[in-house]
Amino acid sequence: MSRVAKIDENIYCPKCGKHEHQVKHGKNKSGSQKYRCNDCNIDYTPEPRPWQYSEEVREQAIKTYYSGVSGRKVGLLNNFNKSNVYNWIKKRNK
Ligand SMILES: [Zn+2]
Structure with a gap:
């Protein structure tokens, strides 16, 4: 070669x-x-x-979301992409 x-x-x-x-x-x-x-x-x-977050982080994000914070805001607060938040919620609701 x-x-x-x-x-x-x-x-x-x-x-x-x-x-x-x-x-x-x-x-x-x-x-x-x-x-x-x-x-x-x-x-x-x-x-x-890179978006392999721990169970705790995900739970916390989901809880925050259900407390009335938008997915985007949850992402900003926790420094990850909002689509992660939506994905986790989707998965959880299955
Ligand atoms: Zn090989």
Whole structure:
């Protein structure tokens, strides 16, 4: 192989741990870049979603929302995106 691929230290195969032979391979539902390891033929998302908040944080946000604060305001108060708040409420109501 003559072409030298750029190696991103953050991108590595969860199975074989290689940084080489990792190619972009579409996006997942939440819009994160997915990668594929050409050695193992597996797809993966390198970074877990940054909006993985603890149960407590979510509960608190939902409580605040139900106390009459808008989703947007809840997001601002807790420093996360308002769509997170709506998602949690949606999930909870299922
Ligand atoms: Zn691999």
